[in-house]
């Protein structure tokens with residue numbers, strides 16, 4: 001008799017245990033960031049072009065935070081359903097980026113998704129170590145999944161001869177171009193932005209402070225920069241893709257522009273209040289600058 005009852009008791013206790021675990025997980029939840037706890041007073045960046053020089057974390061707007069270095073932007077979008085990181089800076093800077101994330105009081109393991117702008121080591125050389133530290137899912141444009149997994153850029157890239165590659169990245173999954181990454185009630189829209197690199201991406205989402213909502217745009221580089229052999233005037237080049245990317249970003253509803261190299265949009269000065277943070281013409285101006293540089297570059301190639 002007792003022998004027959006025991007399995008039933010066992011099942012009951014397992015059920016109670018799993019219910020308790022679920023309740024704990026819900027109670028713990030995902031911690032939202034708070035203003036960074038600075039160990040010492042923030043120091044001004046010595047060089048805004050230095051990819052590795054650390055600088056403190058800053059709120060951009062709403063629940064979006066700057067956690068990058070003096071020269072390279074890394075953005076944390078916080079949601080109660082898990083945080084999203086866009087870019088990870090070079091490998092040498094990845095520890096400084098992690099310290100910035102931790103200074104906001106959030107756990108690295110609460111970053112559930114990592115996105116990138118483009119597959120160059122200055123923006124994502126630290127991606128492999130960031131993925132390992134967070135165990136996040138890395139979402140990639142399908143045309144560069146193999147590049148991320150192998151750590152090797154390929155000849156489609158205008159800067160191929162000058163790129164140093166990066167550590168191979170784990171847990172990479174393709175998403176659909178121009179789709180939306182939805183995390184809880186946060187919707188992050190993908191903007192295909194090939195041209196500077198084959199797998200370029202911009203991202204746009206909305207943040208609100210009280211009742212004032214702003215469209216944030218993390219635009220990819222529009223720089224037509226290359227190694228010595230690549231020609232943007234060649235028929236199979238990324239010139240047309242760069243034009244389309246510029247048009248796309250110019251048409252995007254844009255209040256706060258974020259650029260991978262902050263100098264392209266005076267980002268840190270804007271975050272520190274030295275310049276206006278929001279400018280509804282910023283994306284249009286950024287696109288125009290990119291187009292002018294491409295046309296200048298094409299003219300130079302013609303006289304060579």
Ligand SMILES: [Zn+2]
Pocket residue numbers: 118120196197221
């Ligand atoms: Zn690049």
